[in-house]
Amino acid sequence: MSTTPDTQPRITSVAEVKAALGDRIVDSFHKEDLWLRVHTDAWKSSMRTLRDTLGFHYFCFLSAIDWMPSPYGRGEDDPTEPAPERDTTIRQGYAGGETRMQVFVRVTNPVTHVSVIVKVDVPDDSLAIESIHDVYAGANWHERETHEMFGIKFDGHPDLRNMYLPIDFEGFPLRKDFPLLARMVKPWPGIVDVEPLPGGDDNQGGDDQ
Amino acid sequence: MSLTDRVLGDRQQLAYIASQAADARLNVELETEGMTLNIGPQHPATHGTLRIIARLDGEQVVWAEPACGYMHRGYEKLTEVRTYPQVTTLVNRIDWLGSFANEVPFILAAEKLMEVEAPPRAQHIRTILFELSRIANVSLFLGDLGVQLGAITPVFLAFRDREYVLNLIESATGGRFHPNFDRIGGLKDDLPAGWIDETRAVMKKLRGFCDQIEDLLFGNEIFQSRTRGIGVIPREVALQYGLSGANLRASGVDWDLRRDHQLPMAWNQADWKVWTHPDGDSFARCWIRLQETRESTKIVDQLLGSIPAGPVMAKVPKIIKVPEGEAWVSTENPLGEMGYYIVSRGDLGPFRVKIRSASFNNISITPWLLRGVYVPDIVTILASLYFILGDIDR
Numbered sequence: 001m002s003t004t005p006d007t008q009p010r011i012t013s014v015a016e017v018k019a020a021l022g023d024r025i026v027d028s029f030h031k032e033d034l035w036l037r038v039h040t041d042a043w044k045s046s047m048r049t050l051r052d053t054l055g056f057h058y059f060c061f062l063s064a065i066d067w068m069p070s071p072y073g074r075g076e077d078d079p080t081e082p083a084p085e086r087d088t089t090i091r092q093g094y095a096g097g098e099t100r101m102q103v104f105v106r107v108t109n110p111v112t113h114v115s116v117i118v119k120v121d122v123p124d125d126s127l128a129i130e131s132i133h134d135v136y137a138g139a140n141w142h143e144r145e146t147h148e149m150f151g152i153k154f155d156g157h158p159d160l161r162n163m164y165l166p167i168d169f170e171g172f173p174l175r176k177d178f179p180l181l182a183r184m185v186k187p188w189p190g191i192v193d194v195e196p197l198p199g200g201d202d203n204q205g206g207d208d209q
Numbered sequence: 210m211s212l213t214d215r216v217l218g219d220r221q222q223l224a225y226i227a228s229q230a231a232d233a234r235l236n237v238e239l240e241t242e243g244m245t246l247n248i249g250p251q252h253p254a255t256h257g258t259l260r261i262i263a264r265l266d267g268e269q270v271v272w273a274e275p276a277c278g279y280m281h282r283g284y285e286k287l288t289e290v291r292t293y294p295q296v297t298t299l300v301n302r303i304d305w306l307g308s309f310a311n312e313v314p315f316i317l318a319a320e321k322l323m324e325v326e327a328p329p330r331a332q333h334i335r336t337i338l339f340e341l342s343r344i345a346n347v348s349l350f351l352g353d354l355g356v357q358l359g360a361i362t363p364v365f366l367a368f369r370d371r372e373y374v375l376n377l378i379e380s381a382t383g384g385r386f387h388p389n390f391d392r393i394g395g396l397k398d399d400l401p402a403g404w405i406d407e408t409r410a411v412m413k414k415l416r417g418f419c420d421q422i423e424d425l426l427f428g429n430e431i432f433q434s435r436t437r438g439i440g441v442i443p444r445e446v447a448l449q450y451g452l453s454g455a456n457l458r459a460s461g462v463d464w465d466l467r468r469d470h471q472l473p474m475a476w477n478q479a480d481w482k483v484w485t486h487p488d489g490d491s492f493a494r495c496w497i498r499l500q501e502t503r504e505s506t507k508i509v510d511q512l513l514g515s516i517p518a519g520p521v522m523a524k525v526p527k528i529i530k531v532p533e534g535e536a537w538v539s540t541e542n543p544l545g546e547m548g549y550y551i552v553s554r555g556d557l558g559p560f561r562v563k564i565r566s567a568s569f570n571n572i573s574i575t576p577w578l579l580r581g582v583y584v585p586d587i588v589t590i591l592a593s594l595y596f597i598l599g600d601i602d603r
Contacts, residue, residue, distance in 0.1 A: 033537055063563045
């Protein structure tokens with residue numbers, strides 16, 4: 001490699017992030033990347049600390065996850081038959097969670113190239129959290145998109161207009177209980193691609209190469 | 210007071226005052242009045258269908274807002290009903306000028322969860338194809354740039370020379386625009402015979418193309434006066450809005466994911482340079498892209514000489530089930546940082562995929578950036594930010 005990335009040492013370590021955020025962290029998970037879950041009340045102040053104290057100036061993205069498994073499965077049911085019963089028990093991912101919806105954001109320190117993924121629970125009853133658009137200006141559009149796709153409200157956001165959908169669109173497309181309508185009107189033909197080959201059960205054999 | 214406010218340039222503050230004054234005048238004088246200008250949805254500067262709504266006071270923009278959504282295809286929802294190998298077909302179409310580069314981070318993220326790694330030969334060929342798609346993408350940008358500023362010649366040169374690269378991609382993958390060549394665990398096929406020599410010849414041509422464009426455009430006085438000092442993005446603002454790729458490096462941030470991230474790719478085996486520019490204006494952004502195209506041809510040249518022998522596919526099961534977990538992988542795509550956040554539940558398909566595309570962040574700065582500029586500069590700024598609509602709307 002021709003150039004060195006930076007002359008400054010990697011000052012930001014996992015322990016340092018945890019120390020700076022203190023008891024605002026509910027849970028954390030570390031595997032190559034660092035996942036943190038912060039208290040809903042401390043969401044904005046945590047992001048501010050990350051930016052100002054720890055130098056996470058680069059805003060990568062903000063989005064949300066709906067942890068309820070889809071009652072429609074993977075959209076491969078025959079629409080002419082009654083829908084099968086599915087387990088829709090909510091189970092969260094890394095760094096845990098208590099609510100169905102979680103907002104997560106990824107920010108990076110552009111000097112040390114250390115990144116952190118911060119998750120926050122969105123209360124089930126109000127479905128609203130603080131907006132961080134005045135901490136990270138780039139979050140403005142990402143929050144608009146998340147509001148449109150998940151129906152999560154961001155308190156203090158100046159302008160939660162729809163970005164993609166018509167203004168009279170009903171429903172929140174990326175929620176798991178929003179059906180993919182194309183699969184509701186016509187069975188998915190692609191299912192044959194993943195069926196086991198006839199007569200053979202050695203599916204673990206690897207490729208010809 | 211937020212950081213953005215602090216670094217608001219004088220010009221932007223003046224424009225804000227002008228907007229207030231324009232509103233007041235509208236009601237009082239009725240001699241000058243604000244005008245709303247729609248640029249697009251169909252406009253050559255938008256690489257797709259993007260509409261810019263600009264409110265003007267005379268020749269100055271007082272407020273501008275891009276309206277996207279004309280091409281939203283809902284890929285994040287669609288991935289939830291597809292299997293992992295099927296997703297690459299979708300993500301090919303995000304940034305349609307550099308399709309192969311879209312597949313790589315998704316495949317890498319899936320491989321990270323499965324804990325498999327492509328064989329060294331596959332990593333090498335992946336990197337070469339990745340850089341070829343960057344060259345195809347950015348060479349069109351360089352040509353298009355001329356058209357948007359009123360110079361006709363560069364676009365013909367660009368289309369001519371991009372064709373050589375597309376032919377290479379086609380002969381290796383079978384697809385000119387949407388290769389769908391990357392597989393979890395490696396690549397679909399090995400390179401065809403004679404491909405390496407042909408690629409070397411094309412890289413030489415492309416370096417000639419870069420020289421030509423540099424002479425025609427970058428040395429041109431009109432081009433310089435149209436781009437220098439226009440649309441200046443300070444470093445802090447660029448970081449806050451999450452600008453990436455050449456847009457970020459043009460604001461003086463020395464950050465390239467190819468160099469600074471540890472990925473199972475072959476970039477670290479070539480000798481190349483990350484260019485930055487301190488100015489942060491439109492000229493800097495265009496200039497960085499020109500230099501990057503040159504560096505890409507160098508990377509390809511060096512990697513062509515050192516492709517290791519061996520298979521191009523690791524041992525992976527025929528039916529791919531990705532273990533439970535979450536993974537994020539991003540790469541330095543032609544437009545900037547492109548990444549996928551995959552949540553897996555051990556199923557045939559992903560539970561949730563968040564697609565972080567570069568143009569979405571890059572274009573979100575326009576309401577801030579266009580405030581206070583003059584009408585002809587709107588096109589310059591949009592062209593130099595370089596976005597592709599499929600990459601905004603996904």
